[in-house]
Amino acid sequence: MIGNKYILLFFRLAVGGVFIWAGLLKIFDPLDFAQNIANYRIFSQSVSLFLALIIPWVEVICGLLLVSGVFRETASFILSASLVVFLALIIVTLIRGLDIECGCFGSLSRRVDYKLLLTDAVLLFFSLNIFLSQYSAKRKKQSAA
Amino acid sequence: MSFQKVLLKLKRLSAGPFSVKKMMQRMAFILLFSSIIGLGANISLIKKFFRGEYQYGFFSLEEYSSIVFITLGEAEELFATGSALFIDSRAAEDFKEGHIFGAKNIPFVERKKKEELNMDPYPPEGIYVVYCDANECQSSVELAKLLHEKGFQDIRVFFGGWEEWVREGLPVSKEDDWK
Numbered sequence: 547m548i549g550n551k552y553i554l555l556f557f558r559l560a561v562g563g564v565f566i567w568a569g570l571l572k573i574f575d576p577l578d579f580a581q582n583i584a585n586y587r588i589f590s591q592s593v594s595l596f597l598a599l600i601i602p603w604v605e606v607i608c609g610l611l612l613v614s615g616v617f618r619e620t621a622s623f624i625l626s627a628s629l630v631v632f633l634a635l636i637i638v639t640l641i642r643g644l645d646i647e648c649g650c651f652g653s654l655s656r657r658v659d660y661k662l663l664l665t666d667a668v669l670l671f672f673s674l675n676i677f678l679s680q681y682s683a684k685r686k687k688q689s690a691a
Numbered sequence: 692m693s694f695q696k697v698l699l700k701l702k703r704l705s706a707g708p709f710s711v712k713k714m715m716q717r718m719a720f721i722l723l724f725s726s727i728i729g730l731g732a733n734i735s736l737i738k739k740f741f742r743g744e745y746q747y748g749f750f751s752l753e754e755y756s757s758i759v760f761i762t763l764g765e766a767e768e769l770f771a772t773g774s775a776l777f778i779d780s781r782a783a784e785d786f787k788e789g790h791i792f793g794a795k796n797i798p799f800v801e802r803k804k805k806e807e808l809n810m811d812p813y814p815p816e817g818i819y820v821v822y823c824d825a826n827e828c829q830s831s832v833e834l835a836k837l838l839h840e841k842g843f844q845d846i847r848v849f850f851g852g853w854e855e856w857v858r859e860g861l862p863v864s865k866e867d868d869w870k
Contacts, residue, residue, distance in 0.1 A: 576733055576736060577736070577745075577749040577750060577751070578749070580745075580749040581748060581749040581750070581829070584748075584749065584829070585829055591740075591745060591746065591749075592740070594749070595736070595737070595740055595745065595749070596730075598749075599729040599730055599732075599733050599736070599737075600722075600725050600726050600729040600730070601725075601729075602729070603724075603725035603726075603728050603729045604721060604722065604725040607721055607724065607725060608721065614698060615702065615705075616698065616701040616702055616704075616705050617701070617704075617705045617717055618705065619709065619714060620714050620717040620718055620721070621721075623714065623718070624718060624721065680709075681709055684708060684709035685709060687708070688708050688709065
């Protein structure tokens with residue numbers, strides 16, 4: 547785990563910034579994102595729409611929390627959990643051989659491929675690092691008190 | 692209370708000791724808040740969904756006014772009268788294994804942008820029936836949207852697709868016989 551505060555600040559800005567950007571693009575075009583979710587052929591039409599209307603707001607709120615430094619552990623935990631789900635979806639999609647767009651960045655989305663897998667893994671590493679460093683710092687403080 | 696004061700108060704709150712219970716409460720709050728805004732801001736979309744507007748795909752039929760979804764019976768009639776060009780949007784390998792007799796293959800995976808789709812030999816005022824595997828695939832809908840953007844005026848999406856056509860024992864071919 548990386549504990550340097552400047553590197554952690556970079557992680558927060560990178561993960562937060564990416565999620566704010568991705569969330570805003572989806573908020574402006576919810577139908578496109580709903581179609582992207584439906585293309586994975588896992589969820590029904592109604593579930594796809596429901597997720598497409600809620601997920602972007604979770605991304606933007608958590609991104610803003612990370613960037614502003616408020617409730618870091620909660621925001622990084624939610625984003626890490628969603629990145630784990632995205633990773634699993636990418637792997638399943640690659641195994642099934644579906645040629646679809648990821649839906650990660652609204653209309654600017656790219657195809658599900660190994661590069662996307664790597665990008666998600668890097669973001670997950672950053673996000674988990676934020677969570678674990680926050681968790682251990684607070685634990686240390688608690689045990690010292 | 693100013694924005695800075697709110698932020699300071701929140702920062703003080705978040706600096707408290709780590710507690711799983713508090714984290715769960717905050718997570719639940721974020722999810723609930725996102726649901727309220729996300730669903731609340733899109734009530735018109737939700738209404739349209741329950742009216743059945745997005746049953747074939749998430750796009751506005753008002754925006755893509757030249758696209759119509761047709762049944763097997765309608766596709767069969769257009770095939771019998773020869774009044775429409777059938778377009779197969781599946782991959783070239785699938786097309787070679789079998790397709791609706793006389794269909795032209797335009798694999799959607801290779802032409803995802805309007806500029807990449809060369810439809811010069813075809814009049815925009817003709818009738819075009821687009822299909823893919825079955826109602827689970829979306830390439831026929833996506834290709835139909837591209838055709839609409841290129842100015843085609845009468846695009847029919849046969850949603851039952853290749854699987855329904857074969858199941859009914861209708862004419863098929865393995866040759867490139869669309870000319």
